[in-house]
Amino acid sequence: MTQLPPRPADDSERALGFARATMTRWLSPSLLFATAVRVGISAVLGSYADKREEMAALPAAPPADLSDGTEPPGYAEAPDGGELWFDYVSDLGDGFDATYAMASLLATPSLDLAGTTTPRGRMLVMGGDQCYPTPSITGYENKLIGPYRAALPRTCPDPAGAPRLFVLPGNHDWYDGLTAFMRVFCQGSSIGGWRTEQTRSYFAVQLPHRWWLLGIDIQFDSYIDDPQRRYFIEIAAQMRPGDAVILCSAKPSWLSAADGDAEAYAVLDYFERTIIRKVGAQVRVSLTGDRHHYARYSECARDSERARYTEVGGAAQKFTAGGGGAYLSATHRLPQRLVLPPAASRAPGKSDPPAHYELASSTFPDAQTSRRLAAGIVGLPAFAPGLIALLGGVHLLLALAIGGAGGTTGRGAVGRLDAIAAGLRHAGVPGLFEGLVNSVPGLALSLGVMGAGVALTKAGRTARGGVAGVAHGLTQLVLAVAVIAGAVAVASPLPGTWLLAGVLPLVVAVGGLAATEVLAAYLWLADRIAGLNTNELFAAQGIADYKNFLRLRIGPDGQLTIYPVGVRAVPKRWRFAPDAAAGAPWFTPIDRPLEAFLIESPITITRAAPDQPPDCLGPPGAREGA
Missing domain, CATH: 3.60.21.10 (Metallo-dependent phosphatases)
Incomplete structure (x- = not known):
């Protein structure tokens, strides 16, 4: 036995x-x-x-x-x-x-x-x-x-x-x-x-x-x-x-x-x-x-x-x-x-x-x-804190790519950092946007952000999904430029390469959190307006x-x-x-009773189906919330 x-x-x-x-x-x-x-x-x-x-x-x-x-x-x-x-x-x-x-x-x-x-x-x-x-x-x-x-x-x-x-x-x-x-x-x-x-x-x-x-x-x-x-x-x-x-x-x-x-x-x-x-x-x-x-x-x-x-x-x-x-x-x-x-x-x-x-x-x-x-x-930031780090990392790479596009190329690692810092310090908002397309890394990252926005819709091949994905991608890029510009303004008193010590942590922390909230806003609006990403919104x-x-x-x-x-x-x-x-459950609830009800x-x-199905309820959309 x-x-x-x-x-x-x-x-x-x-x-x-x-x-x-x-x-x-x-x-x-x-x-x-x-x-x-x-x-x-x-x-x-x-x-x-x-x-x-x-x-x-x-x-x-x-x-x-x-x-x-x-x-x-x-x-x-x-x-x-x-x-x-x-x-x-x-x-x-x-x-x-x-x-x-x-x-x-x-x-x-x-x-x-x-x-x-x-x-x-x-x-x-x-x-x-x-x-x-x-x-x-x-x-x-x-x-x-x-x-x-x-x-x-x-x-x-x-x-x-x-x-x-x-x-x-x-x-x-x-x-x-x-x-x-x-x-x-x-x-x-x-x-x-x-x-x-x-x-x-x-x-x-x-x-x-x-x-x-x-x-x-x-x-x-x-x-x-x-x-x-x-x-x-x-x-x-x-x-x-x-x-x-x-x-x-x-x-x-x-x-x-x-x-x-x-x-x-x-x-x-x-x-x-x-x-x-x-x-x-x-x-x-x-x-x-x-x-x-x-x-x-x-x-x-x-x-x-x-x-x-x-x-x-x-x-x-x-x-x-x-x-x-x-x-x-x-x-x-x-x-x-x-x-x-x-x-x-x-x-x-x-x-x-x-x-x-x-x-x-x-x-x-x-x-x-x-x-x-x-x-x-x-x-969403509390539900998926890893997104903050991921999206903050994307903002970091964008900041480095934009700074590199706007600075004069230096020699060695220190020279390159000096060039990136100078590029960010003197770019201004228009220059930051130009940096997204004026360098191969900036352009590649920008296209990657746009592609990810379209892919997220899971309907990118349709006009509705394509528009929603492009709009989300563009919003994330605009946000990245705004965060980088704000970080440069805050850290501008720092001399030379030290500017990066102030800019980059701010870009990662603030940019990651803001980008995650923009993603949350996209999921809500995509569902509300276009019926897209409803599963992701709840998952x-x-x-x-x-x-x-x-x-x-x-x-x-x-x-x-x-x-x-x-x-x-x-x-x-x-x-x-x-x-x-011996046969009793191992755990019992403490904070609230476990209450079941009929939905x-x-x-x-019946086993045999009726000769004629019952009548429908009326025109589509008759139910509230349909």
Whole structure:
């Protein structure tokens, strides 16, 4: 019999077996560089060494069977006659406070949600991005396994008695080609009190009353590899006409399609059309994360402006629920309507006519709160202090390049410094601007600043993105000249080369701080005016609050009910409890209670879709904040 580890005696890293991580600082220069390298490696691995192809050598696990509604052997609760509860959480492996808070709620035996007692799920689905910013065995241990083990310690030596865990990889899990993901989640191990069963990065679960849950790995929306396609064809062969599918993927491709990537939805459309609908089944619910908020889109009839429909027995639903622990994403830029697949898609055989979806009124956070939180970017220097040093260094190089362009070339290092000091002292503001283009270093740095401004928009190839990027780059250059001119004026009493001793530190400190605030202002204005860089605007702040997960129930009547669970504020201080019972959480909150609530009323979905989707809500933009 497996020996269970003892409860830790103290909260040191050595005793806990993991480090309590802080939130990822997404605009940290070192992190940006390291992540860029991993992204490049991942792109190569995805093209030339796709781990999904290698998985074909592993035996494919048959679909987990939870269809009879009875508890698995050794499970503590009694059979419930065809009722099944399970949970969905995504984007969870980041700072300890948010990740552990959500793990604690998922581990709690039951939650009272608006007067309804909802038991902990017999199955937990993790929807992607289990480790930020890049995956490793140590990263998974510190940011996922450790917090979940602390929230639900394993108390039963027999893993058959534990609730089941199924995990999809997101793009951050893919950054090492799924190497760490496969070792952590595909070898029958335990994550705290949950046990893994899958052998590949995708899975299938047979649920009660002819419901199915399918988790597909489509790796950056690129394609479905042939072994995975054949696996799901075999699963679909077990379905009957009229069966209903809950489809999990790691990215809301429907939003990417609305953002201008016409082919983003093509893979999901292909999967649904050629595998699910081909056997007479229907995708009734789509679940995903990647965007770290809660939002729901409901299928509706085309070109109708009648009243809102009832949620009971409604048409297909698409949920984004990426609130498991990562930084908060905005909701105020979500499109009001979706047409899937979009008319611009050139995918052969795409679904025709397309389906129309409407954004539900209850997002979390709501649009007004999302806009208010956006203004917090003013604290960017505190969120990413490394930017001050980086941008201050750019100002330093600009000062040296400008001074060198305006001074007479001297001999030796001292002579060159004398020339730079003289160039800065006598340039004047017009001369400082001339120095940006009158030397090769100045021109190269200026073009680099402009190029970085355009690249930051991630839409530089469009007119809107190009204008925004050029405007930001020019503003940074004007700021640099202003800071250099001010520093020269302050240090002008210093003689000769000593001028640099006064100018250069001021340029680095003041210029770095001012440039960081200009970047913050750009991010806010780009989102506010042009809808650009909204993700960067929120990622830079690392907001740990406004978290969410989904609790799902298939009732004895065969209806699926989804409870969207939200947490407005995450505790930031925890008390270690070494003397609590063996199965009790290791930490309890000190500064505030961990309070869960229903984001919106439970959404009930029948297995059979209605003949006609419900009516849409009216013309686009009808919802406040759209």
